[in-house]
Amino acid sequence: xPTRTVAVGSASGLHARPAKIFVEAAAAAPVKxxxxxxxxxxxxxxSMLSVLALGAKQGTEVTLEAEGDGAxxxxxxxxxxxxxxxxxxxx
Amino acid sequence: xxxxxGLSGIGVCxxxxxxxxxxxxxxxxxxxxxxxxxxxAEIARASAALAExxxxxxxxxDRATDETVAEVLRAEAMMAGDEALLDGVRDHVEGGADxxxxxxxxxxxxxxxFEAAGGYLAERVADLDDLRNRAVAxxxxxxMPGVPQPGHPYVLAAKDLAPADTADxxxxxxxxxxxxxxxxxxxTAILARALGLPAxxxxxxxxxxxxxxxxxxxxxxxxxxxxxxxxxxxxxxRGAAEVAxxxxxxxxxxxxxxxxxVKLLANVxxxxxxxxxxxxxxxxxxxxxxxxxxxxxxxxxxxxxxxxAYREVFSAMRGRRVVIRTLDAGADxxxxxxxxxxxxxPALGVRGLRVARQRPEVLTxxxxxxxxxxxxxxxxxxxxxxxxxxxxxAASFAAAVREAGxxxxxxxxxxxxxxxxxxxxxxxxxxxxxxxxxxxxxxxxADRMCGALADLLDPWQPALLxxxxxxxxxxxxxxxxxxxxxxxxADAALAPILVGLGVTSxxxxxxxxxxxxxxxxxxTEADCRRLAELAVAAPDATGARKAAGL
Numbered sequence: 272x273p274t275r276t277v278a279v280g281s282a283s284g285l286h287a288r289p290a291k292i293f294v295e296a297a298a299a300a301p302v303k304x305x306x307x308x309x310x311x312x313x314x315x316x317x318s319m320l321s322v323l324a325l326g327a328k329q330g331t332e333v334t335l336e337a338e339g340d341g342a343x344x345x346x347x348x349x350x351x352x353x354x355x356x357x358x359x360x361x362x
Numbered sequence: 363x364x365x366x367x368g369l370s371g372i373g374v375c376x377x378x379x380x381x382x383x384x385x386x387x388x389x390x391x392x393x394x395x396x397x398x399x400x401x402x403a404e405i406a407r408a409s410a411a412l413a414e415x416x417x418x419x420x421x422x423x424d425r426a427t428d429e430t431v432a433e434v435l436r437a438e439a440m441m442a443g444d445e446a447l448l449d450g451v452r453d454h455v456e457g458g459a460d461x462x463x464x465x466x467x468x469x470x471x472x473x474x475x476f477e478a479a480g481g482y483l484a485e486r487v488a489d490l491d492d493l494r495n496r497a498v499a500x501x502x503x504x505x506m507p508g509v510p511q512p513g514h515p516y517v518l519a520a521k522d523l524a525p526a527d528t529a530d531x532x533x534x535x536x537x538x539x540x541x542x543x544x545x546x547x548x549x550t551a552i553l554a555r556a557l558g559l560p561a562x563x564x565x566x567x568x569x570x571x572x573x574x575x576x577x578x579x580x581x582x583x584x585x586x587x588x589x590x591x592x593x594x595x596x597x598x599x600r601g602a603a604e605v606a607x608x609x610x611x612x613x614x615x616x617x618x619x620x621x622x623x624v625k626l627l628a629n630v631x632x633x634x635x636x637x638x639x640x641x642x643x644x645x646x647x648x649x650x651x652x653x654x655x656x657x658x659x660x661x662x663x664x665x666x667x668x669x670x671a672y673r674e675v676f677s678a679m680r681g682r683r684v685v686i687r688t689l690d691a692g693a694d695x696x697x698x699x700x701x702x703x704x705x706x707x708p709a710l711g712v713r714g715l716r717v718a719r720q721r722p723e724v725l726t727x728x729x730x731x732x733x734x735x736x737x738x739x740x741x742x743x744x745x746x747x748x749x750x751x752x753x754x755x756a757a758s759f760a761a762a763v764r765e766a767g768x769x770x771x772x773x774x775x776x777x778x779x780x781x782x783x784x785x786x787x788x789x790x791x792x793x794x795x796x797x798x799x800x801x802x803x804x805x806x807x808a809d810r811m812c813g814a815l816a817d818l819l820d821p822w823q824p825a826l827l828x829x830x831x832x833x834x835x836x837x838x839x840x841x842x843x844x845x846x847x848x849x850x851x852a853d854a855a856l857a858p859i860l861v862g863l864g865v866t867s868x869x870x871x872x873x874x875x876x877x878x879x880x881x882x883x884x885x886t887e888a889d890c891r892r893l894a895e896l897a898v899a900a901p902d903a904t905g906a907r908k909a910a911g912l
Contacts, residue, residue, distance in 0.1 A: 282660040283698060286482045291437055318446035319437070320472045323486070326479030358660045 371565025373584035378602030380595035545816020625867035633674035646683035648869020668731035676741035714749025729766035776800035784836035798848025821850035834864020862894025
């Protein structure tokens with residue numbers, strides 16, 4: 272199954288605004304994407320509550336998985352988003 | 363004629379208002395579980411309730427005028443509409459739970475995960491509880507908890523107000539606030555003063571008044587009359603408005619009837635607050651809080667950005683005194699860029715000037731920015747540090763201020779240790795400013811936010827007044843200014859006592875300035891000293907008020 276493992280780049284972790292941006296992007300993806308921390312249970316990446324409950328901080332490695340048409344591209348885009356510091360646009 | 367009931371509490375924001383009383387709806391208790399016969403119907407009920415919560419939050423987000431508030435509401439709507447949450451509800455119903463319990467259990471899973479994660483997520487637990495309570499209330503056919511939005515003016519009654527309630531509080535509808543618990547430094551009191559709403563806290567019995575009863579609230583005396591006639595209420599409100607107008611008509615510098623000058627200053631957070639200060643003829647700014655610039659930031663604001671923010675206030679107050687406080691981070695104001703998470707007891711942790719022990723560059727950058735803004739505007743800028751406990755800390759702060767080329771350095775008195783050594787502090791700094799909220803908290807070992815300890819946080823506590831007196835005496839002996847910039851400075855009845863204790867300036871929410879000016883104009887300096895002696899000698903806060911003739 273296509274997989275990407277990436278360290279969270281946002282300074283405040285995968286919380287608040289960064290989480291919202293990521294979840295919205297995952298919801299817009301053409302395939303069902305899951306996210307997990309380490310060997311824990313994968314959760315749907317488009318679920319805000321599940322993503323928040325991961326408790327991922329800056330530098331936490333998370334793994335994305337998806338299957339089907341467009342999975343590779345969707346994962347690449349989402350992984351790039353996760354690696355970016357989404358707090359940096361705070362101004 | 364309805365029966366008139368008189369209740370009394372602590373008045374925390376002066377003013378008289380009347381209106382029908384409405385309560386913040388309680389969080390509904392869970393009824394006993396019911397056996398499920400039609401699982402699909404239960405799931406549909408739960409799903410509909412969650413959808414209604416989502417619609418409610420989105421509607422409120424659309425109406426919110428503040429973009430930050432709107433964004434928070436949309437994020438909450440996203441959580442309430444989360445598919446994984448609904449999956450959880452489905453699992454619990456299939457496991458035999460009814461809709462109400464299934465919703466409650468489904469939220470519970472995330473609640474546990476958020477609590478376990480700590481930090482930011484632990485603070486979001488209250489949001490989850492709010493969503494859960496709304497959905498549960500809908501399923502039980504009860505009003506959703508929260509501040510009522512009836513679309514007409516009313517008096518809001520509650521056990522206490524939480525910071526989260528303040529976002530829902532529409533000043534066009536809420537005429538006055540009455541809470542059963544809470545004290546002079548509770549969120550209710552701070553919010554009331556910011557909005558200029560008459561408010562009474564610590565008022566037992568207010569929650570027993572029937573919804574819709576006409577109540578008359580006097581935020582100065584703390585009296586709440588329920589069941590009054592409309593005409594009586596109207597006359598009282600009109601009378602109070604006339605007195606307020608007469609008080610507001612008094613202008614000019616603060617002074618006693620025999621001409622002893624007391625500077626009346628305003629507390630501001632940004633240039634936005636300056637017009638309000640001008641409106642009440644404040645003689646300057648006694649507390650310019652600089653936290654606003656730093657809040658919610660993952661990085662320290664740059665020097666240029668700081669210069670700009672300070673310059674705005676300095677130039678708006680041109681020719682007048684501006685006392686600026688260096689960053690007061692920590693405790694109830696944690697700042698993300700300082701990574702302060704994980705202190706077991708933040709109120710006693712690395713906060714205020716103590717941050718400079720680990721991050722001296724934050725202070726030096728700020729002082730350099732203040733100096734530059736001063737140079738550009740020529741304002742009369744005084745700089746003070748929060749949370750100073752020792753002479754060594756004060757001396758090193760004063761040295762840093764002078765190093766930055768700034769003429770006047772002072773310290774805040776919030777820690778009893780500093781108050782006790784006021785005389786020594788004034789050998790190394792130019793002025794003192796007493797932050798009565800924190801000084802109360804640390805003197806009485808009582809959390810500022812703990813409503814159950816409101817009586818200990820009363821600024822009329824003689825022990826607090828005694829510490830203020832030590833500072834005042836030290837100021838008189840050194841010929842240096844001693845100000846008060848806590849909530850106590852906004853208490854018009856207390857103003858003469860503070861002056862009698864040796865306080866030379868009072869800094870407060872601009873709205874409080876006219877009443878304080880009027881209170882001082884009604885007494886002589888000798889009266890002030892006599893009242894101060896009586897208040898300090900009183901056995902307790904009630905006795906101190908009695909001694910002052912209240």
